[in-house]
Amino acid sequence: MAHNLYNWVVLKKDLASLSSNLKYYMTVSIGLPFCFAVGLIAGDKLGFASLWCWIESGTGSLRFTTFYMFVVMAWIYNLFVFLRVSYAIRHRMQKNKRITGSSAIAVAQNAVRRKMIQYLIIFFVIWFFGLLNRSIQDLSGDTVFWALILHVLFVPMQGFLNAVVYGGLFETKLFLDFSEYVCNSPPVTFISSRLCSKDSRCFKSGPFASLLQNAAPSLNRSHDGRSMRGAYKPRVNKASKSLFISTYNLAEKPLPDLGDLSEWIPHGYDVYAIGVQECMCLNELRDELWKYLGGHQSYRMFVAEIGSTNTALGFHGMIAVTIFARAADVDSGAFFMPESNATEVKKGADLIVTKAPNKGAVGLPFIYHDTSMAFFTGHFAANSKGRNRLKHRLVDSRDTLTKAVLTADDIGFDSHLTHHFVFVFGDLNFRCGSSPDNVLSLVSQACKIERDTYWRSAGDWTKQAYALLDVGKEGKKLSEAAAGAWASVLSLDELQMVMGHNEIFSNFAEPGGLPQFPPSFRRKMGAEGGCGDYSDVRQLFEAFTTNVKEKNAKDDKKGKEFEEKESEVRADLAPRNTTVKQSINAALKLGERIPSYTDRILYHALPGKEGDISPLAYQLCDQMTGSDHRPVSGSFKFLVDDRIIRGGVVGNSVEDDGTHETESSRTLYSSMEGGRGKNQGTKCTFRFHAGDFQATEGDFSQKAEEVIVVFPLPTEDPLVEERRVHALAKAIGGAGAGGKQVAFQTKNATDIVYVETAHLMNNEKKTAWKKCEGVHCEGIKMISECRPELGVHALIKLNDKKGDCLGQGVVSFGEYMTRVTNGETCSFTARVNIGVGGKRLGVLQCSIDIVELWEMQSLNSEEADNIV
Structure with missing residues (x-):
């Protein structure tokens, strides 16, 4: 019972899921005593022990180690749980100071404390006399009559007294009426006058009030019968806010090799969300980004990450999300990060008890005025030597939404259903299902059409396209021919395919519907990866890495054997009737790497909130050449009701101390009444x-x-x-x-x-x-x-x-x-x-x-x- 309470309140586990622990509780609580009993019987240690057949006299240490030690441990653990639960309740309520419901919450808090105190006292009193009696017997060798009687009286009462406490006898009308009758009876008038206030029941005041009855004031939320009609008036003209999102796989490169940040990150946004993968220079990168945006005076930083820089253990760096929000909004409470239950989804190598964090996702939740937002960055499963791991990517995608719990408590719902806006961005590793020749030919054709019909120049039109991400600018609106050309390229894309079949990310979208830029992976690093204006197919083949070199003949032999085995398995499979299943089971040509749109940005809006967010630009940053990926960025405009301020103290923001370690959340969910908002709200x-x-x-x-x-x-x-x-x-x-x-x-x-x-x-x-x-x-x-x-x-x-x-x-x-x-x-x-x-x-x-x-x-x- 105590452990379940601890998991529910302190660790914030889903209450429904805790029922699955019953088999483990039963195994311990029945199996362990059974083993001790069998051992004691086999050792002939049971015998007469004053009124009970028990562990016989003269075996004091055995009595303690096989029975009373566990009683003491159980009481200590219950005391620990009581203190932790009480602290958790008090801590959470201090962070959420309100006027509304303050009396009601006092009632609930007192009820919880009262029950736990009652149980602890009963547990202590019952077993204290048993432990006292056995200790006297073992230490002196004699039985003390009064200790034995107390032992005999109290131990059998445990079940009854627990039933009294948890059955609520002390709170029933019958008990309260009886206590009032006792208080007012002549034999106890003198005593009751000292234990009870003049017109109250005995156990509502006096020394037993905190133990047996709730003395908190009754709830007083009456409106004196006045109607609240017309009190709620929705905001017609909402405030517009800007959001910049970008994802970049750094391929383990140091910061100086990446390129100029000014080519990647535009100035002036209200919120920035930067996701990185395979990052070996995370703190340095965050420092530079923060300094570039204006430092602590202009923005506050929020961080989360998984992974490791220990390449000897198979890691390739950190998977990290970094959020920058305007300092004025954070300090006023307009933008804040509430508590979250589980921000990590580890999807790497199977370590039996867990998964390695070399693949997976990490997220952060926020409240901006009246709008809740969640940001996930991820690095999903990649293809491996002739094996298309689309099935693993589908699982990674679903687990990101189901296993991350970006609310204070796990209520058992997917993350994209519990926040108004959810953004998933990162190296999602979805590939193009075609040959490199076909993909690059279609890309070249689409770029030519876009250049000639939209940009009308052969110069640095890719840089001009990325400049559309400057704050306040709209995205490009291509001609029908150019849009159709890009649609031909994206018809080969796995992510578009599986989303079209509603296999994953249902009701999610990409800015503009789909990428209208060249593939972000896999490019040669540095100047070798330059593609010019993307019109020359031969130059594209020189810039993209389209072949995987085998390390030696042995690896090549293993690869061929694997391909043959895969073919045999596929021959035995039942016929597949969907495009998705066909793609999952499609064989890859060994040694061939297809240029693909691995780096993506997706967003989701709850029903009724779709009109409050507008994607603007979505583009590839061709100027950052340090990695074999190119950054992919998107800009958004979204609407908020700036009358509402829900936050208070900053939670999980990183102060300018150079450590960048995530602090425990101290966020305040302030009430609309008595809060810091311009509008006091309507209850x-x-x-x-x-x-x-x-x-x-x-x-x-x-x-x-x-x-x-x-x-x-x-x-x-x-x-x-x-x-x-x-x-x-x-x-x-x-x-x-x-x-x-x-x-x-x-x-x-x-x-x-x-x-x-x-x-x-x-x-x-x-x-x-x-x-x-x-x-x-x-x-x-x-x-x-x-x-x-x-x-x-x-x-x-x-x-x-x-x-x-x-x-x-x-x-x-x-x-x-x-x-x-x-x-x-x-x-x-x-x-x-x-x-x-x-x-x-x-x-x-x-x-x-x-x-x-x-x-x-x-x-x-x-x-x-x-x-x-």
Whole structure:
């Protein structure tokens, strides 16, 4: 129990996934004592031990090592968990100071502490007397009667007392009424007058208050019956922000060999996201980039990386993402990095217990005013000696979205569904499925057409194209002929193919739809890699490395044997019926390297947010010649509501001390009320109902047993930390952990519901899939607080009977929020794209009903029968 609590609260593991640990807990808690028991029986160490058949007298050290040592260890571990959980709750709430819900959160925090203290005290008292009795027996050789009696009385009470604590007996109405009756009875009037306040129950004040009852003030969020209609007014003219993204595989080269940064990075953007791979000079590069952009006075830097510079162990440098944001935005709290659960996805060599970080991805999440963003840079599996590793690249792509958890807690949803904008950029290693001759011929033809129809010059048009990335400029708009020529080149590209089949990165896009520039890999390093204006095919063949040299005849023989074996395996495979499967199983010509678009930039926007982001330019930087890759860069314009300031203290920004080590996050999710924003915001309570679920496309629902809805998203929710504490209190609090009961009414004053604060703080609900199917089904009903200013989305997931995800998606109803907050009831049918790890599986259709509720002034205890 303690270890599960530690994993959930401190390590922030997904609560649902922790059930898989049960088999290990059972093995330890039953298997270990069984082994000791068998050993003691075999050694004839069991015998009469004063009232019990136990480890016999005269074997004190054996008693301690085989039994009481584990009791002491368990109590110490429980104490450790209590301290760590208490610290984690306090730490997270200090970072998230709010006015809204402050009393409610005190209720939940006290409930958690109270339960843990009660358990620790019971655990200690019960086993203390047993340990005391056995210690006296072993040390003196005699049995002390009073110690034996206490031992006999307390040890058998453990199960009952634990049931009292976790069953919530001390919080039940029966117990409280009984305690009040005892307090007011004549025999204890004198005592109760000293333990109880004048008009209260015994255990609500006095020395036992913190142990047995919650003494926190009741929740007071009443609006005195006043309507909140019309309080929410969406921002019409949002502020425009600029974003520059670039990825560069440095091929282990030192910083001086790379080239002039001014040829690569333009000035003036609000946010920069730089991803590098095979980087052996990471700190030096970051220093130079920061200095080039203006240093600490102009920008703050945020960093994350995986990998190693130890080439002796097979590493090729670091895979790293570096974010630069304007210092004024970071210092004001407009731009900040919230906590994240897991930022790394290691996809290198199998080390049994983990994967090596020589391949994989790393990400960072951010909040910019009202908009959540996530940046991933990755280095995926490369081809290897006649073997196309497209299948591995597909797995790497899916794992990047599923295994990285860029929210404070793992809620079991893919990263691109939990952030408004997600960017994936890096050496994704997708190749062109053709011969080098064909690819370079098509590239030459496309460049000629673009040069003649758009640039109308044979000079440095590639440099002019990259200059379109200067802040404020739009991307190029090619003629139909030039665009068609580039489309012919990209028709050979694996990434375009698999995205077209919705195998990965479904609903992601590249700026402009696809690259309209030459392949970034593999170029000769230095001046040898110069391609001029790309019009001369012969010069392209000289600039691109199109052959892989075998080290010796032995390697060549191994390569041929491998190719023959692959052919035999493919002959035994069942016929493939999709282009993707054919490409996965396609043989490569040994020793041939095809020029490819390995370095890419992809982006994703949540439904309802697509109109808030616009890609501008997307181009290859032909001036950085130090590596066998060329940097690929993209520029974006996106819109934010600059009235909203959600951040506070800077988290994970790197100070100008030369170390660049990532600090633990100290970010503040400040409240819209009492926060630092220009607009104090609108707190609203919504009744949300989702039902009539039907899979209109795909067969993902055939094994569905459970449907889960999360509303609102954690990244849209300033109350996310409070909800976590309430969920914990509900999990271990037992009866009475629900907190204060609040009455709500809708626009129809007779429609009144009563809700416990813990229920109000619960943003996740699940039910059996069969109850959600069909017309007028039961569906899922929730009542939750959220803020319509931040944009409202709901997550939906289907699980099978084992709890494994069958598909998940996100539905937006931000466009309805103005109507709802004006007192309307909005009902509509949503079509939700369902997938896993970016692979599209089909469409889920469901009905959505949203009603805004207003709090009534107070709730009479006799009115609590209608709790939702």
